[in-house]
Amino acid sequence: MVTSFSFYAIFIFFFLTFLPSINTAAANSKHPLFAFDLIHRDSPLSPLYNSDSTFWDKAERLYESSIARNAYIASKRRLGKSHDVNVDNFFFFLAKFSFGSPWVDVFAVIDSGSDLLWIQCNPCENRQPQTGLIYDPTKSKTYTNISCGSLNCMSDHHTYCDTNNVCGYRNYYVDGSYSYGFLGIDSVLFTNPDGSTVASYVTFGCGINNKFSSQGHLAGVLGLSATNLSLVSQLQGDGPQQFSYCLGNASDPSSKGNVIIGPYAETSGQTTLFTFDNLYHVNPIEIKVGSKSLNLSPKVFGPPGNVILDSGTIYTFLPPKVYRKLAHAIRKSIRSFKVHSIPHPRPGMLCYKGNIGRDLNGFPTVTIRFQGNAELVLERWSIFINDGKERFCLAFASTGGSIRRSIIGTMAQQFYNFGFHIDTQELSIIRSVCSIIPNPTM
Template sequence: MATTMIAAHFFFLLICFVTIISSYLANVASSMTTPFKPRKMAIKLIHHDSIHSPYYNPSATISERAELAINSSLTRIRYLSKIISNPNDDDARSHLVPAIRGTGFLASISFGTPPVPQLLLIDSASDLLWFQCLPCTTCFKQSPSLFDPTKSSTYSNIRCSSPACSNSTAKCDPKSEYCIYKRTYLDGTFTVGNLASEQATFETSDEGTVKVPIEVFGCSHINRVPADGQESGILGLSYGNGDLPTPVKQLGSKFSYCIGNIDDPQYQYNHLILGDGAIIEGDPTTLQTDKGFYFVDLQGISIGEKKLPIDPRVFQRGASGEGGVMIDSGTTFTFLKEEGYVPLQNEVESLMAGILNRVSHPSFLCYAGNVEIDLTGFPVVTLQFSGNAQLGLDTNSMFFQLSAGVLCMAILPIIPEMNGESMIGVMAQQSYNVGYDIRQGKIFFQRIDCSVLESIV
């Protein structure tokens, strides 16, 4: 009898021990691989000219890099203007892939089970996440391995009967009953494929991973899009203009990015955070979303302590939606409506008089000199928004090196195609964390060195 009781007691202790160990192992596994949507998904951003970018060219001259940034920004501005003027025309969706090359950011994100890394262009003016998939009928070359849906246990095509299909501009394939998307761009190029759902894998700061369900993305099989063998597709950060569950909507309607010195190829702290854990700190101002774009309430500009004579109504949107000020992550330079640009130009010319010699340029205000040497002591130029939010542009954000002996102001007047809209580009956002809280209609500007945020990303 005593032996039986001892055995029963031992068996009970054994069961408790196994339960505790199983619970511990489950908790460890859960911390290493999280199957549900986390609060925060952090992604390293790789600038086009970074040493971490597949596009990095160590032999490129200052003039070549500047020319690429100028041409890319002007191309993107023209395309975005076409979208704004034709918001309900799907064929007017701009060809954003080449339009942000040379100025944009790349991110590596893994998709599928097992995970396969894909290199994506980040685009705040596009509302779709898409990348190339097998079978590729017509595809451009890319550096990562092509994604094979048949080898992923978590991939699923979206059926025609799904709300995701009806809420998008996709069509139904009557043979397969799957939803097929097509994006036709202004220059006649296009991308075609399946709308599908999949799982994305993000690394965490404690060397674990989180697995996030992606409700809708484009698995592209036909691409007549010019590319030169590096990225796989696009991660769109636009909130969208309809009911399509865009990546931002799927992941909590908040995101933030921090941008350091884009002229420093060694800088490695640029990052993007998606979800409720985005860094929403600093001074807020009004954020409006319209036609898939983000508009901010710019009210004035100052240089040092001097506020420029600019009527705040210059930057306001008209009754028909024309004008206003957009903020963009794919345009290098800032474009201002003439009534806002001319007072700024006049003040800069006044400050430069007798110090640097003017150099003729068809688009930019330029001088003979070096940004690092000849602009020491130049006052900070501040973009002032409602709610007392500010973007302070130091010399590296206000000017750029056009060539070894010529510097130019990184702000220029809008071009005729822009329909009165101003645009705040990446250079003006350097040394800031920019947080988007779309549901609250707020955008936050926090001046900071992005490396400080490394421990919490």
């Protein structure tokens, strides 16, 4: 996964279980439901679909990109406001939605740390090969520019004013990718589970000079960071400000997820508090392998808020002391299974010859418990990451330094719904099948 930094805040947000599960529900007619599906990047419905290769064929680069993202997030204290969107295919799910008038279907990467929704637009400088339609603001009957004097333009110091008094933005990425464009307003169409649709006007970034490593297959980035310019804030009604996202099974291309924005987002489950500074910070207090606690010291994760819940990092990064304890417990537990340890290019990483589904049936869970009563109970598909070649590795890594921020990555977030109460800064976590069903009151 590729990390990024910018002059505009944008950040890029995705079972096999016997635990109780829930279905996320639609809103009633008084409060429109702003929801959209997340499609697996290897699904035949995805513009990135390639029958000859899969997400797991890039396992080595998944690890390298996660290392790079972890290092970049650790540097954010020095760099200030920035974003870390992944544009190099190292993500699980894509958001699909319709934009403009007439409607154009677009696919975008989601990220729980970025705010602005931006999409690729015509006229497009530095054009790359395209596999689908591109949004053209000159052909949309509902599009309007945002002037430099508007509150939306002035809400972020990384925007700029062009010679035509149009508010612009610039995003730069560590891998050399970038997006330049301007802010505008147009309509986004959401389809409810009962088949009805609801549209809403939103402020977004219209990218006219873009360089992706995804070669034009994706239309842009949809951020879920709750700043003024994000859809999370723009689509709130008169009820409590909240949203949820649910990530399906990364190992199953047919699996889906969803994002729901508004007062009726799914926010049931066990709760913990979070803090927000364009990233969502949580406070883990215990990790168990099976029933045995790692007996962590209270300050082992650093100061409060030093752990980030991030949809843009594949691996979960832990402080060195925590990682060593976890790795030791995993080594002990795996001895009773018919797999063999094999070297990994990175010192300290645990890799084995074998198959997660065939060889690890009954492997003990890893439980991450947070302040409050929320927890993530991870089974084998979330503990290990498969590379598709009879080899799998532990989906955890060391931050490489005691002062770095830890990250709860997307492998650990599979099969769970995360509900964010923005007003109270409360996060609910519940095991979920990640489907949206109509509310009987509708």
